[in-house]
Amino acid sequence: MSTQELRADCANCFALCCVALAFARSSDFAVDKQIGEPCRNLTDDFRCGIHAKLRTSGFTGCTVYDCFGAGQKVSQVTFGGVSWREDNARDMFDVFPVMRQLHELLWYLTEASALPAARPLHKDIRRSLASVQDLTHADAAVLRKLDVAEVRQGVNTLLLRTSELVRAEIKPKKKDRRGADLIGANLRKADLSGANLRGAYLIGADLREANLRKADLIGADLRDAALDGADLTGSLFLTQTQVNAAKGTAATRLPEVLARPAHWR
Incomplete structure (x- = not known):
């Protein structure tokens, strides 16, 4: 899998990170916002009205966040290009954080699959990668009920073993x-x-x-x-x-x- 597919493509997303997520007034965000409430800076065309000055406007948290490409997957694949303004808002907001976690796992597995030191695990890594990819193409009903913690646990076992193999090449052990x-x-x-x-x-x-x-x-x-x-x-x-x-x-x-x-x- 290419890491390019796991990069945010805001042009093909319905600004899900600006609506589906909540944040609290803090050093990272200038205001409070609830889940499902559009950010006050969101424009009608799903763009950020202060994108060029987020950090100076009190929205540093927005410049840190990355969805691993989950936004466009939910917008264009799971919901077939139909935005939350038209239909399925509740389902879309529920699915987005689940998809984000799955895409994060895909990022780690894609990296692990390319590490030479992890060659003894490549078959298992590719199998896990394919399994998580399949989940990202499931329909909204399946994704809403998905036990992501269980999926993460299985992937984490592989990532731990991968880490041990790679770090074993460094002597002395830290x-x-x-x-x-x-x-x-x-x-x-x-x-x-x-x-x-x-x-x-x-x-x-x-x-x-x-x-x-x-x-x-x-x-x-x-x-x-x-x-x-x-x-x-x-x-x-x-x-x-x-x-x-x-x-x-x-x-x-x-x-x-x-x-x-x-x-x-």
């Missing part, structure tokens, strides 16, 4: 920092290559010039982490959402499949 509280930690120039940073709290951490090659970053919270000069090429299971939430520069090295955020220096 300390396991899975779920570690590293908020604000000084990790500048740290050698974190091959480290297990799954679910680690790296909020505001200083990762400038750190080596994160082949580090497992699935679920790691990188909000406001300083990445100037950091090397994330070859890091495992890094997503655009995580990158968007961090603070990087032109000197930050990213995997080829991820884009450098426009708001980075």
Whole structure:
């Protein structure tokens, strides 16, 4: 599967992230919004009226979010191009977050399927990838009842084994920092290559010039982490959402499949 299919295509989406999701007034959002309530900045043609100035208008959270292409899948495939303004609003809003989770799993599995070190698992990974793909083409009734947690559990087992195989190539083995509280930690120039940073709290951490090659970053919270000069090429299971939430520069090295955020220096 191509990662291009897992990138947001807002032109073919009915602005589902601006309607189907709720958010609370905070440093990320200037106002409160309920599920099913259109954002006050949404225009009649499903565009954002302040897209060019989201961050300065108090909507930083919008510039961090990524749907992994779930928006266009729900809009054009699940509901056949019929928008929530015309019909099926409740069903569409229920299905969107489910589809988003499935597409996130597709992102991880697609990456795992291309890793040479995971070759012993490629057959199982491809089987899981096909299974999740099939689910994304199910109808709304099936998706609304889907136990996504169960699907994630099966995929996660494969991703854990993939991570172990890839990180085993890095010697010496790094300390396991899975779920570690590293908020604000000084990790500048740290050698974190091959480290297990799954679910680690790296909020505001200083990762400038750190080596994160082949580090497992699935679920790691990188909000406001300083990445100037950091090397994330070859890091495992890094997503655009995580990158968007961090603070990087032109000197930050990213995997080829991820884009450098426009708001980075």
